Amino acid sequence: MKTISTEEIYEIVYTAIDDFNEMQEEDEKLEKKPATVLFSRPGYTEKGVLDSMGIVNLLISVDEALDNDERTVDISFDVNHILEKKESILQNIGTLVDHIYSLSQK
Amino acid sequence: MSQQISIFTLASFNQQNFNAALKKEWKDANITSVEYEQMFPYLLNLNPNSEKKDICICWISLRDVFQAMAMKLDLAELVLKLKDSFKHAIIILPTIDSPSFNMFQGQELRNLLYKINLTLAEKSIGTNVAVLDPTSWLVKHGANAISSQLWYLSKTPLHKNVFISAADACKSTINAFTGRSKKVLIVDLDDTLWGGIVGDDGIENLKIGGHDGIGEAFADFQMWIQRIKSWGVVLCICSKNDESIALEVFDKHSGMILKKSDFIKWKINWDDKAKNIAELVKELNVGMDSVVFLDDNPAERARVRNALPGILVPDMPDDKMEYPAFIRSLNCFNSTHISEEDQKRSELYKDEQTRSDARVSFVSVDEWIKSLNIELNFEELNDLNLNRAEQLLNKTNQMNLRTRRLSKEELKNWSSQKDHWSYVVSVKDIFGDSGITGLLGFHITAEGNIFLDDFLMSCRVMGRKIEDQMLNFVIEKSKYFGSVKIVGEYLPTEKNKPVKDFFKEKKDIIFNSTF
Secondary structure, eight states, rough: OOOOOOOHHHHHHHHHHHHHHHOOGGOOOOOTTTBBOSSSSTTTTTTOOOHHHHHHHHHHHHHHHHHHHHTTTTTTOHHHHHHHHHHHSSSHHHHHHHHHHHHHHH | OOOOOEEEEEEEEEEEHHHHHHHHTTTTOEEEEEEEHHHHHHHOOOOOOOOOOSSSEOOOOOHHHHHHHTTTTOOOHHHHHHHHTTTTTTEEEEEOOOOGGGGGGHHHHHHHHHHHHHHHHHHTTTTTTTEEEEEHHHHHGGSBOOOHHHHHSSSBBBHHHHHHHHHHHHHHHHHHTTSSSSOEEEEBBBBTBSSHHHHHHGGGOOOOOHHHHHHHHHHHHHHHHHHHHHHOEEEEEEEOOOOHHHHHHHOTTTTTTTTTEEEEEEEESSSHHHHHHHHHHHHTTTTGGGEEEESHHHHHHHHHHHHHHOOBBOOSSSGGHHHHHHHHHTTTTSSSSOOOOHTTHHHHHHHHHHHHHHTTTTTTTHHHHHHHHHHEEEEETTTTTHHHHHHHHHHHOSSSSSSSOOOHHHHHHHSSSTEEEEEEEEEEETTTTEEEEEEEEEEEESOOOEEEEEEEGGGGGGGGSSSEEEHHHHHHHHHHHOOOEEEEOOOOOOHHHHHHHHHHHHHEEEEEOOO
């Protein structure tokens, strides 16, 4: 597998967010920045816009974007696993990118 | 339909993504859904005439077939109950897609799917129900169309792009029901209707039909355009060419499927295409939003799009072999019912052209109209003219006093009530028979007045004072019934200014509304 930088992963994830945002209402679109909180977690003040369906849709879009990019086509992006660990992996876009980067190093 | 469209979706899968796709088509719509896994209880408890929505979309799937079998229910009949419950809505039923899994090698289940789909299709004819085949939505998105991952994670069976295609098809279906389908197709010639540039390559070198892949694709493309014409769409040409050279292709090239006589008007010259199209549209007396323009050249498409808001100018594929698939995928020409008038619409427009040409030789309009020997026939609504009456009621926009939209059944029920009348109006003159082109509906009010419920006329026969004769008919009726007054109500829409202009000057009728 070719090595890939976090910046390049951000680029791929942002492509996925563009695809995801196509179906979102204006006030539910995700901002393309590392600190964007994805969903609201109990006990945290930061609010995210995604409900459970939104999270699945985003992860499917990211999965497709990874499949479509030859640099990341071999990354094993396990949507079900991410959903199980969503409290840590899906805190924000940055943590999702970190997770993908860690997968690329395996 | 009310100002804010209400849409109700019904399925046994999670409809969130489908609803989001519908929201893209109807931005201000109020979309609600049956709760997850509640489709069967909902259908089983439906009562006649109980639901007040504008659109109901019920998307049944293979899982529902299994569930209905387990519950010993006739799924098609159960779904068709929606017709009675959503009496004033348009109901859309995507049929069950037939999966290609090996587990269905036994024909039994597949045959059952076919039977359910056929029952839905047959029992929807002439009703407020449209049955849509989802195959094209699935095929378009290939291997990703059906997503096991989405299903097991969110109970959504299909990729969002399939729902986007489905929502687009639903929108065009509603357009067909409400008379917003496109009525005119204007085509370019070189590399659009045939392969090559006639002025440079010569007729003999154009690719149309024959033993050539590209040529066959253009022949198929022309065949589809001819089919679209048979649905009542009027064909025109707008091309930058020398007219005599371009038209020679129709006469001399043996591969041409379309004939010159298939087109009712053309502008073949070196002028700006936007200007030419604007002139064509004006001559046809239709709105720009009724028109589709096909051109292989992206620059010409951009120019026309920018200059003529409302016109539909779809992007054509670069690969000419994709032209037939491209035109098949255009669902803007959908029609709920193809009437005899639709099939001969081009001929009717040609008669109109002959009429207009004749008009030039007369000094006054009245003199010209008199020379046409116009004959009007008023016939009470009956089973034979009901299809055309319903079509006129739901398609006519410009010369339409109240733009009341009713299904066939509703129209029939309305006019069968005591003191309610509907008349269809047929028009013919020395140049031809325009067929049924007008509809009148009125009832006697408690005060003994005649109230005009429907006063509408196809734009095709406008300008011949047909509307005056229709009004005279109502006046005669009011005398016959001994009615005190004729009362009208003008309900303005974006398009019905012509009817306002007509009634504004009429003194025989009292209007509830101001102009």
